[in-house]
Amino acid sequence: MTTAKDLFIIALDLKHSVGQGDLSLALAGAELIDLIGAGAVAVDGESIVPGGRVTLDDRFMDEAAAGITRQAPYERIEDWLWRRGRDLSAAYQAALEESGELKAQRSGRLPFGSERVELVDTPARRRAADRWKEKDPVLAALVSVVGIDDERSDDEPGLDDEAVTTVVAAVHDAVMELEAVRQRRTIENAAFANLWRGP
Template sequence: MTTPRDLLIVAMDSESSRPLERGDLSLALAGAELIDLLGAQAVRLDGDQIVPGYRPAIPDRLLDQAAASLVQQMPYESVDDWLWRRGHGLAAAYLAALEDDGELTRQHHRWRPFGAGRTVLADSPARRQAEDRWTSQETVLTALASAAGIDGSQTGDEPDVADDAVSTVLAAVHDAVTELEAERQRRTIEKAAFDNIWRGNGD
Protein backbone atom coordinates (compact mmCIF):
# COMPACT_ATOMS: atom_id res chain seq x y z
CA MET A 1 0.00 0.00 0.00
CA THR A 2 0.96 3.62 -0.40
CA THR A 3 0.76 6.67 1.84
CA PRO A 4 -2.16 8.17 -0.18
CA ARG A 5 -4.19 4.97 0.17
CA ASP A 6 -3.35 4.73 3.87
CA LEU A 7 -4.42 8.36 4.30
CA LEU A 8 -7.76 7.76 2.57
CA ILE A 9 -8.40 4.65 4.67
CA VAL A 10 -7.65 6.61 7.84
CA ALA A 11 -9.98 9.38 6.67
CA MET A 12 -12.80 6.89 6.10
CA ASP A 13 -12.16 5.05 9.36
CA SER A 14 -11.98 8.15 11.56
CA GLU A 15 -15.10 9.49 13.20
CA SER A 16 -14.85 13.18 12.47
CA SER A 17 -16.72 15.85 14.39
CA ARG A 18 -17.19 17.72 11.12
CA PRO A 19 -17.43 16.58 7.50
CA LEU A 20 -14.09 16.39 5.74
CA GLU A 21 -13.65 18.80 2.88
CA ARG A 22 -12.89 16.73 -0.21
CA GLY A 23 -10.64 19.49 -1.57
CA ASP A 24 -8.50 19.44 1.59
CA LEU A 25 -8.20 15.67 1.38
CA SER A 26 -7.28 15.82 -2.32
CA LEU A 27 -4.46 18.28 -1.59
CA ALA A 28 -3.18 16.04 1.20
CA LEU A 29 -3.33 13.01 -1.10
CA ALA A 30 -1.28 14.85 -3.73
CA GLY A 31 1.27 15.65 -1.03
CA ALA A 32 1.30 12.00 0.05
CA GLU A 33 1.99 10.95 -3.54
CA LEU A 34 4.93 13.33 -3.77
CA ILE A 35 6.35 12.07 -0.49
CA ASP A 36 6.14 8.47 -1.73
CA LEU A 37 7.84 9.49 -5.00
CA LEU A 38 10.61 11.11 -2.96
CA GLY A 39 10.99 7.89 -0.99
CA ALA A 40 11.23 5.89 -4.23
CA GLN A 41 13.87 8.34 -5.52
CA ALA A 42 11.63 9.05 -8.49
CA VAL A 43 11.99 12.77 -7.70
CA ARG A 44 14.12 15.13 -5.67
CA LEU A 45 13.54 18.71 -4.65
CA ASP A 46 15.72 21.59 -5.74
CA GLY A 47 14.41 24.27 -3.43
CA ASP A 48 10.67 23.92 -4.05
CA GLN A 49 11.11 22.61 -7.62
CA ILE A 50 10.30 18.94 -8.34
CA VAL A 51 13.15 17.40 -10.33
CA PRO A 52 12.40 13.97 -11.83
CA GLY A 53 14.79 11.13 -11.05
CA TYR A 54 14.87 7.68 -12.57
CA ARG A 55 11.53 6.04 -13.33
CA PRO A 56 11.10 3.08 -10.96
CA ALA A 57 8.56 0.32 -11.43
CA ILE A 58 5.58 1.39 -9.31
CA PRO A 59 2.92 -1.30 -8.84
CA ASP A 60 0.26 1.13 -7.59
CA ARG A 61 -1.45 2.50 -10.71
CA LEU A 62 -2.38 5.91 -9.29
CA LEU A 63 1.12 6.51 -7.95
CA ASP A 64 2.48 5.35 -11.31
CA GLN A 65 0.18 7.88 -13.01
CA ALA A 66 1.57 10.53 -10.67
CA ALA A 67 5.13 9.64 -11.68
CA ALA A 68 4.16 9.71 -15.36
CA SER A 69 2.65 13.18 -14.99
CA LEU A 70 5.85 14.80 -13.69
CA VAL A 71 7.17 17.78 -15.66
CA GLN A 72 10.29 16.37 -17.28
CA GLN A 73 12.01 19.54 -18.50
CA MET A 74 12.98 22.89 -17.04
CA PRO A 75 11.34 24.95 -15.73
CA TYR A 76 10.23 22.21 -13.39
CA GLU A 77 7.00 22.32 -11.47
CA SER A 78 6.91 23.75 -7.94
CA VAL A 79 5.53 21.71 -5.06
CA ASP A 80 2.66 24.16 -4.72
CA ASP A 81 1.77 23.90 -8.42
CA TRP A 82 1.91 20.09 -8.18
CA LEU A 83 -0.51 20.04 -5.26
CA TRP A 84 -3.11 22.12 -7.08
CA ARG A 85 -2.73 20.35 -10.44
CA ARG A 86 -2.41 16.78 -9.27
CA GLY A 87 -4.82 17.25 -6.36
CA HIS A 88 -7.77 18.17 -8.58
CA GLY A 89 -10.37 15.43 -8.02
CA LEU A 90 -7.77 13.12 -6.47
CA ALA A 91 -9.90 12.01 -3.51
CA ALA A 92 -12.56 10.67 -5.88
CA ALA A 93 -9.89 8.88 -7.94
CA TYR A 94 -8.46 7.11 -4.89
CA LEU A 95 -11.93 6.22 -3.64
CA ALA A 96 -12.71 4.62 -6.99
CA ALA A 97 -9.40 2.75 -6.91
CA LEU A 98 -10.13 1.33 -3.47
CA GLU A 99 -13.52 0.16 -4.69
CA ASP A 100 -12.02 -1.39 -7.84
CA ASP A 101 -9.48 -3.26 -5.70
CA GLY A 102 -12.15 -4.68 -3.40
CA GLU A 103 -11.10 -2.57 -0.41
CA LEU A 104 -14.63 -1.17 -0.09
CA THR A 105 -17.92 -2.95 0.31
CA ARG A 106 -21.57 -1.96 0.19
CA GLN A 107 -23.36 -2.25 3.52
CA HIS A 108 -27.00 -3.11 2.75
CA HIS A 109 -29.86 -2.52 5.15
CA ARG A 110 -31.97 -5.60 5.76
CA TRP A 111 -35.15 -3.65 4.98
CA ARG A 112 -33.72 -2.43 1.67
CA PRO A 113 -31.92 -5.44 0.20
CA PHE A 114 -31.80 -3.94 -3.28
CA GLY A 115 -30.80 -0.44 -2.23
CA ALA A 116 -27.41 1.02 -3.05
CA GLY A 117 -26.34 0.79 0.57
CA ARG A 118 -23.52 2.64 2.27
CA THR A 119 -19.90 2.27 1.20
CA VAL A 120 -17.69 1.02 4.03
CA LEU A 121 -14.13 -0.26 4.29
CA ALA A 122 -13.64 -4.00 3.97
CA ASP A 123 -11.68 -5.83 6.65
CA SER A 124 -8.42 -6.27 4.75
CA PRO A 125 -4.64 -6.33 5.23
CA ALA A 126 -4.47 -2.88 3.64
CA ARG A 127 -6.87 -1.49 6.21
CA ARG A 128 -4.94 -3.07 9.08
CA GLN A 129 -1.67 -1.64 7.74
CA ALA A 130 -3.16 1.84 7.60
CA GLU A 131 -4.53 1.42 11.12
CA ASP A 132 -1.08 0.35 12.36
CA ARG A 133 0.54 3.47 10.90
CA TRP A 134 -2.22 5.60 12.39
CA THR A 135 -2.20 4.12 15.90
CA SER A 136 1.60 4.35 16.03
CA GLN A 137 1.25 8.07 15.11
CA GLU A 138 3.62 7.68 12.17
CA THR A 139 4.88 11.21 11.60
CA VAL A 140 4.19 11.74 7.90
CA LEU A 141 0.76 10.14 7.98
CA THR A 142 -0.39 12.11 11.02
CA ALA A 143 0.93 15.37 9.57
CA LEU A 144 -1.00 14.79 6.35
CA ALA A 145 -4.08 13.81 8.32
CA SER A 146 -3.80 17.00 10.35
CA ALA A 147 -3.68 19.05 7.15
CA ALA A 148 -6.75 17.25 5.80
CA GLY A 149 -8.69 17.97 9.00
CA ILE A 150 -8.98 14.37 10.18
CA ASP A 151 -9.91 14.17 13.87
CA GLY A 152 -7.44 12.44 16.15
CA SER A 153 -4.41 13.64 14.23
CA GLN A 154 -1.67 15.66 15.82
CA THR A 155 -2.50 19.27 16.50
CA GLY A 156 -0.49 22.30 17.47
CA ASP A 157 3.18 22.38 16.49
CA GLU A 158 4.11 20.43 13.39
CA PRO A 159 6.02 17.22 14.11
CA ASP A 160 9.75 17.19 13.43
CA VAL A 161 10.64 15.49 10.17
CA ALA A 162 14.30 14.67 9.57
CA ASP A 163 14.03 14.83 5.77
CA ASP A 164 14.07 18.45 4.54
CA ALA A 165 12.29 17.58 1.28
CA VAL A 166 9.45 15.85 3.13
CA SER A 167 9.19 18.83 5.48
CA THR A 168 8.92 21.13 2.47
CA VAL A 169 6.05 19.05 1.04
CA LEU A 170 4.20 18.92 4.37
CA ALA A 171 4.50 22.68 4.81
CA ALA A 172 3.22 23.23 1.27
CA VAL A 173 0.22 20.98 1.92
CA HIS A 174 -0.71 22.94 5.04
CA ASP A 175 -0.32 26.25 3.18
CA ALA A 176 -2.48 25.02 0.28
CA VAL A 177 -5.23 23.81 2.60
CA THR A 178 -5.17 27.15 4.43
CA GLU A 179 -5.43 28.96 1.08
CA LEU A 180 -8.35 26.77 0.03
CA GLU A 181 -10.18 27.45 3.29
CA ALA A 182 -9.66 31.20 2.84
CA GLU A 183 -11.14 30.94 -0.65
CA ARG A 184 -14.16 29.02 0.68
CA GLN A 185 -14.74 31.68 3.33
CA ARG A 186 -14.41 34.45 0.73
CA ARG A 187 -17.02 32.77 -1.47
CA THR A 188 -19.36 32.28 1.50
CA ILE A 189 -19.10 35.98 2.39
CA GLU A 190 -19.67 37.02 -1.23
CA LYS A 191 -22.69 34.73 -1.51
CA ALA A 192 -24.16 36.08 1.73
CA ALA A 193 -23.66 39.63 0.50
CA PHE A 194 -25.28 38.79 -2.84
CA ASP A 195 -28.24 37.16 -1.07
CA ASN A 196 -28.65 40.23 1.12
CA ILE A 197 -28.77 42.45 -1.96
CA TRP A 198 -31.49 40.31 -3.50
CA ARG A 199 -33.49 40.23 -0.29
CA GLY A 200 -33.12 44.01 -0.04
CA ASN A 201 -34.35 44.46 -3.61
CA GLY A 202 -37.33 42.24 -2.88
CA ASP A 203 -38.51 44.33 0.06
Protein backbone atom coordinates in the same frame (compact mmCIF):
# COMPACT_ATOMS: atom_id res chain seq x y z
CA MET B 1 0.90 0.10 0.23
CA THR B 2 1.35 3.79 -0.40
CA THR B 3 1.15 6.73 1.97
CA ALA B 4 -1.75 8.15 -0.05
CA LYS B 5 -3.79 4.94 0.26
CA ASP B 6 -3.02 4.75 3.98
CA LEU B 7 -4.09 8.38 4.36
CA PHE B 8 -7.37 7.77 2.51
CA ILE B 9 -8.12 4.70 4.66
CA ILE B 10 -7.33 6.52 7.92
CA ALA B 11 -9.46 9.51 6.89
CA LEU B 12 -12.42 7.14 6.36
CA ASP B 13 -11.67 5.03 9.43
CA LEU B 14 -11.60 7.98 11.83
CA LYS B 15 -15.01 9.10 10.51
CA HIS B 16 -14.17 12.79 10.67
CA SER B 17 -15.74 15.14 8.19
CA VAL B 18 -13.00 16.04 5.71
CA GLY B 19 -13.56 18.16 2.60
CA GLN B 20 -12.85 16.29 -0.63
CA GLY B 21 -10.69 19.18 -1.81
CA ASP B 22 -8.59 19.13 1.38
CA LEU B 23 -8.16 15.36 1.21
CA SER B 24 -7.32 15.48 -2.51
CA LEU B 25 -4.53 17.99 -1.87
CA ALA B 26 -3.17 15.84 0.97
CA LEU B 27 -3.33 12.71 -1.21
CA ALA B 28 -1.31 14.49 -3.91
CA GLY B 29 1.21 15.46 -1.23
CA ALA B 30 1.38 11.86 0.00
CA GLU B 31 2.05 10.63 -3.53
CA LEU B 32 4.82 13.19 -3.92
CA ILE B 33 6.41 12.11 -0.64
CA ASP B 34 6.41 8.48 -1.82
CA LEU B 35 7.93 9.55 -5.16
CA ILE B 36 10.71 11.28 -3.21
CA GLY B 37 11.21 8.13 -1.12
CA ALA B 38 11.44 6.00 -4.28
CA GLY B 39 14.04 8.33 -5.84
CA ALA B 40 11.68 9.24 -8.69
CA VAL B 41 11.91 12.95 -7.80
CA ALA B 42 13.78 15.32 -5.52
CA VAL B 43 12.88 18.73 -4.11
CA ASP B 44 14.99 21.77 -4.93
CA GLY B 45 13.64 24.77 -3.07
CA GLU B 46 9.97 24.88 -4.10
CA SER B 47 10.44 22.85 -7.29
CA ILE B 48 10.07 19.16 -8.08
CA VAL B 49 13.17 17.90 -9.88
CA PRO B 50 12.86 14.57 -11.74
CA GLY B 51 15.08 11.73 -10.57
CA GLY B 52 15.67 8.33 -12.10
CA ARG B 53 12.92 6.37 -13.80
CA VAL B 54 11.56 3.85 -11.33
CA THR B 55 8.92 1.14 -11.55
CA LEU B 56 6.24 1.61 -8.93
CA ASP B 57 3.86 -1.22 -8.17
CA ASP B 58 0.79 1.00 -7.90
CA ARG B 59 -1.51 2.52 -10.54
CA PHE B 60 -1.82 5.90 -8.83
CA MET B 61 1.92 6.16 -8.21
CA ASP B 62 2.63 5.29 -11.84
CA GLU B 63 0.20 8.04 -12.93
CA ALA B 64 1.83 10.51 -10.53
CA ALA B 65 5.34 9.64 -11.77
CA ALA B 66 4.23 9.94 -15.40
CA GLY B 67 2.91 13.43 -14.68
CA ILE B 68 6.24 14.81 -13.48
CA THR B 69 7.60 17.71 -15.55
CA ARG B 70 10.94 16.41 -16.80
CA GLN B 71 12.33 19.59 -18.38
CA ALA B 72 13.22 22.95 -16.87
CA PRO B 73 11.55 25.05 -15.67
CA TYR B 74 10.41 22.38 -13.25
CA GLU B 75 6.99 22.45 -11.66
CA ARG B 76 6.52 24.09 -8.28
CA ILE B 77 5.26 21.82 -5.47
CA GLU B 78 2.18 24.00 -4.97
CA ASP B 79 1.27 23.82 -8.67
CA TRP B 80 1.74 20.03 -8.62
CA LEU B 81 -0.60 19.70 -5.63
CA TRP B 82 -3.39 21.64 -7.34
CA ARG B 83 -2.94 19.87 -10.69
CA ARG B 84 -2.47 16.33 -9.41
CA GLY B 85 -4.96 16.77 -6.60
CA ARG B 86 -7.92 17.61 -8.83
CA ASP B 87 -10.65 15.04 -7.94
CA LEU B 88 -7.99 12.68 -6.52
CA SER B 89 -10.06 11.77 -3.46
CA ALA B 90 -12.94 10.63 -5.69
CA ALA B 91 -10.51 8.61 -7.82
CA TYR B 92 -9.14 6.79 -4.74
CA GLN B 93 -12.67 6.09 -3.53
CA ALA B 94 -13.70 4.68 -6.93
CA ALA B 95 -10.58 2.47 -7.03
CA LEU B 96 -11.22 1.08 -3.54
CA GLU B 97 -14.88 0.42 -4.37
CA GLU B 98 -13.81 -1.34 -7.57
CA SER B 99 -11.34 -3.56 -5.68
CA GLY B 100 -13.95 -4.42 -3.05
CA GLU B 101 -12.14 -2.58 -0.22
CA LEU B 102 -15.04 -0.16 0.19
CA LYS B 103 -18.70 -1.07 0.25
CA ALA B 104 -21.78 1.12 0.12
CA GLN B 105 -23.84 1.41 3.30
CA ARG B 106 -27.26 2.96 3.44
CA SER B 107 -28.02 5.16 6.41
CA GLY B 108 -31.46 5.03 7.95
CA ARG B 109 -34.05 2.28 7.62
CA LEU B 110 -35.46 3.25 4.26
CA PRO B 111 -34.02 1.44 1.23
CA PHE B 112 -33.65 4.77 -0.59
CA GLY B 113 -31.78 6.50 2.25
CA SER B 114 -28.57 8.40 1.58
CA GLU B 115 -25.62 6.19 0.73
CA ARG B 116 -22.25 6.27 2.45
CA VAL B 117 -19.22 4.04 2.12
CA GLU B 118 -17.57 1.83 4.69
CA LEU B 119 -14.19 0.14 4.71
CA VAL B 120 -14.02 -3.63 4.46
CA ASP B 121 -11.62 -5.41 6.83
CA THR B 122 -8.65 -6.07 4.53
CA PRO B 123 -4.88 -6.48 5.00
CA ALA B 124 -4.48 -2.96 3.52
CA ARG B 125 -6.81 -1.50 6.14
CA ARG B 126 -4.97 -3.32 8.94
CA ARG B 127 -1.59 -2.10 7.65
CA ALA B 128 -2.84 1.50 7.53
CA ALA B 129 -4.25 1.15 11.07
CA ASP B 130 -0.92 -0.25 12.31
CA ARG B 131 0.96 2.63 10.72
CA TRP B 132 -1.42 5.08 12.40
CA LYS B 133 -1.08 3.38 15.81
CA GLU B 134 2.71 3.45 15.49
CA LYS B 135 2.44 7.25 15.02
CA ASP B 136 4.18 7.25 11.65
CA PRO B 137 5.33 10.89 11.45
CA VAL B 138 4.55 11.39 7.73
CA LEU B 139 1.05 9.95 8.01
CA ALA B 140 0.40 11.87 11.25
CA ALA B 141 1.53 15.14 9.65
CA LEU B 142 -0.72 14.71 6.60
CA VAL B 143 -3.70 13.66 8.70
CA SER B 144 -3.15 16.73 10.86
CA VAL B 145 -3.10 19.01 7.81
CA VAL B 146 -6.63 17.96 6.87
CA GLY B 147 -7.77 18.64 10.44
CA ILE B 148 -8.34 15.11 11.69
CA ASP B 149 -5.89 14.41 14.48
CA ASP B 150 -6.88 16.98 17.09
CA GLU B 151 -6.82 14.34 19.86
CA ARG B 152 -3.25 13.16 19.41
CA SER B 153 -0.46 14.10 21.79
CA ASP B 154 2.21 16.73 21.18
CA ASP B 155 5.11 14.37 21.92
CA GLU B 156 4.94 12.59 18.57
CA PRO B 157 8.07 12.25 16.46
CA GLY B 158 8.60 15.09 14.00
CA LEU B 159 9.61 14.87 10.36
CA ASP B 160 13.34 14.36 9.91
CA ASP B 161 13.52 14.82 6.14
CA GLU B 162 13.74 18.35 4.75
CA ALA B 163 12.07 17.47 1.43
CA VAL B 164 9.14 15.78 3.19
CA THR B 165 8.80 18.76 5.55
CA THR B 166 8.70 21.09 2.52
CA VAL B 167 5.93 19.02 0.89
CA VAL B 168 3.85 18.85 4.09
CA ALA B 169 4.18 22.64 4.51
CA ALA B 170 3.06 23.14 0.88
CA VAL B 171 0.03 20.89 1.46
CA HIS B 172 -0.82 22.92 4.58
CA ASP B 173 -0.60 26.19 2.63
CA ALA B 174 -2.77 24.80 -0.20
CA VAL B 175 -5.43 23.59 2.26
CA MET B 176 -5.44 27.02 3.94
CA GLU B 177 -5.79 28.68 0.54
CA LEU B 178 -8.72 26.41 -0.31
CA GLU B 179 -10.41 27.30 2.98
CA ALA B 180 -9.94 31.01 2.26
CA VAL B 181 -11.59 30.55 -1.14
CA ARG B 182 -14.52 28.74 0.52
CA GLN B 183 -14.98 31.52 3.07
CA ARG B 184 -14.82 34.19 0.36
CA ARG B 185 -17.49 32.37 -1.66
CA THR B 186 -19.73 32.04 1.41
CA ILE B 187 -19.46 35.77 2.07
CA GLU B 188 -20.09 36.62 -1.59
CA ASN B 189 -23.12 34.30 -1.75
CA ALA B 190 -24.56 35.78 1.44
CA ALA B 191 -24.07 39.31 0.10
CA PHE B 192 -25.74 38.33 -3.19
CA ALA B 193 -28.70 36.78 -1.34
CA ASN B 194 -29.09 39.95 0.75
CA LEU B 195 -29.00 42.07 -2.40
CA TRP B 196 -31.92 40.11 -3.86
CA ARG B 197 -33.88 40.29 -0.62
CA GLY B 198 -33.57 44.07 -0.63
CA PRO B 199 -33.80 46.40 2.36
